[in-house]
Amino acid sequence: MSKDWNQAYANNKTPWDKGAASPALEEWLGKGGNALMGKGLVLGCGLGHDVRLLAKSAKEGNRGNGAEKNFEVIGIDFSQIAIEKAEALRSSSLESYLCYDFFKYAEQPDQSNSCDWAFEHTFFCAIPKELRKTYVDCLVQLLKPKAFFLAIFFIEDPKASAASASSDGPPFKIKKEAIDAYFEEHFNLIDAYTPKRHYKSRPYGSEYVCLMQLK
Ligand SMILES: C[S@@+](CC[C@H](N)C(=O)[O-])C[C@H]1O[C@@H](n2cnc3c(N)ncnc32)[C@H](O)[C@@H]1O
Numbered sequence: 001m002s003k004d005w006n007q008a009y010a011n012n013k014t015p016w017d018k019g020a021a022s023p024a025l026e027e028w029l030g031k032g033g034n035a036l037m038g039k040g041l042v043l044g045c046g047l048g049h050d051v052r053l054l055a056k057s058a059k060e061g062n063r064g065n066g067a068e069k070n071f072e073v074i075g076i077d078f079s080q081i082a083i084e085k086a087e088a089l090r091s092s093s094l095e096s097y098l099c100y101d102f103f104k105y106a107e108q109p110d111q112s113n114s115c116d117w118a119f120e121h122t123f124f125c126a127i128p129k130e131l132r133k134t135y136v137d138c139l140v141q142l143l144k145p146k147a148f149f150l151a152i153f154f155i156e157d158p159k160a161s162a163a164s165a166s167s168d169g170p171p172f173k174i175k176k177e178a179i180d181a182y183f184e185e186h187f188n189l190i191d192a193y194t195p196k197r198h199y200k201s202r203p204y205g206s207e208y209v210c211l212m213q214l215k
Pocket of ligand 1: 018043077078101
């Protein structure tokens with residue numbers, strides 16, 4: 001049975017939500033990366049902690065000359081409760097939220113090639129494995145040519161037994177080595193590393209940062 005995300009938010013059963021933005025995203029932004037300029041989408045944004053960090057970083061101009069100019073970050077999530085909570089926490093005019101199913105959103109003809117960048121953190125692992133290829137196709141549909149995609153993937157422990165690795169999710173973690181197979185047809189990999197910074201409850205090595213650029 002597929003997970004009822006909205007119910008999870010209604011019941012406050014949201015162990016993925018750490019009440020703060022991803023430390024790995026903070027680390028990436030701290031390096032001064034300026035790939036995320038213009039209009040961007042945060043996939044499966046939940047309460048929008050990462051959206052707010054991205055907006056704040058652009059506003060404070062931490063990302064090089066005029067990053068805030070034309071900067072816009074839209075968090076998308078199909079949980080109405082998550083989006084209402086994200087709206088209530090909104091802290092900048094650069095951020096906005098959309099209650100929409102990502103897969104349906106990508107089908108909207110007026111959204112085609114509309115984004116300069118996209119960011120994801122624990123969304124790829126939240127969807128059923130059989131939707132992963134569709135996920136990439138949707139992303140490609142939404143992004144402009146040469147757009148950037150920054151992802152923080154939730155990584156399977158290499159020492160996990162085959163049984164536990166294939167056990168029911170979400171999260172459906174992925175092996176580092178398996179990521180390329182989904183993305184390499186459409187994206188060039190610019191950078192990939194295990195972030196030094198992570199939530200306490202997610203040990204070093206359980207996340208993997210990839211910056212890709214649409215071909
Ligand atoms: C594991 S949570 C991560 C939330 C957020 N990125 C965070 O780290 O706190 C996955 C999120 O994806 C959302 N989600 C799952 N499937 C979705 C879909 N098809 N379209 C939009 N949002 C979806 C859920 O509602 C949930 O908020």
